[in-house]
Amino acid sequence: MTQDYPIESGRRMCKHCGREFQPQEEFISALYEVQPSPEHPHGLSRLDFCMDHWPGERIERLAFWRTRLPEPEQPKKKRIVIDDDRLLEVFFRLAGTDDESRLDFRYVIGLMLIRKRRLKMEGTRRRGNRSYMLVRKSRTREVHELMDRRLSDEAVIAVSQEIGTLLDLIDGGSEAAREEPSGGEQAS
Template sequence: MIDFEIQRCTRHCAVTGREFKPGEIFYSVLLPDGNSWKRLDYSAESWHGPPDGCIAWWRTQMPAPEQKRRWAPSEVMIRCLEELEEQPDQADFRYVLALLMIRRRILRLEETRREKGMEILRVYCPLTDAAYEIPAVVPPEERLQEIERELLNLLEGDEQELTIDPDSAHASNQCPAR
């Protein structure tokens, strides 16, 4: 298995070179670059869709400098990924969540394969010693904002909404896509 390093946000538009302002919406893409990945970030004005050869892209927002992210615990994300397996209508959300978990190194991509015309990601979670099969269901454009809200709800919810039971090592909040 190979782990790939994916660079952090460049904070600049790949087309204009302009630095992103706090709160500004921009788009990021991953392109194969030899034996690694190259990340490019595009301002909303410069975005005309993903470039040819791109393997993933997402819409995001430049955080304010004083804004500190509070990520959900890995266990919450894993449980949500597992719960979504039984919900075929949420396959696109599960795929996006898995990509995010790969980026955060909660999951490792072991292989991709085609099965009945669909790309399947096989990922491994060292924390639980479990492997998962994730169909690559790219969300339609009209569902992207909904998925973004659901992910933000899961990943950056208020501290009052996210409580951990130390006896069970599970979070008490629910997967937002349920």
């Protein structure tokens, strides 16, 4: 069982020099272990550093990452949330297709379903020069082949957006595909 640990938002200023970050400025956020207190009940603290004052390896930290301060009036991006049952239906309907674009479509839907834990990875298989993922629907024993399409990250993003658009058009904007603000939790 995993446990969530809330991490405080950035303070929008460098811990070392106190300078406020400007929109689109790159800086480093680091996560430190501290004594639990009312301010840090889980014993974790986030500190932000400008690029000039990042102490690097000189101090012990749990994690660090590069980030940017967003533009103040930038609206949150919307993302499409698609019903898992609808994705499963389309995934199985596309089984056996030879059409290249539909194979890409099925592959990306398969990846989405694996990520959402509606399909489980059972292994891989090679047939000729093709590689296949062996997946099964959660709580069943029937194994299905999913051809590894070796798509670039950009191609996966493009196909994902197309899936959201098409399912929204097919459903006429029903609850199977709906928009939700980025960063919101989705139920699976």
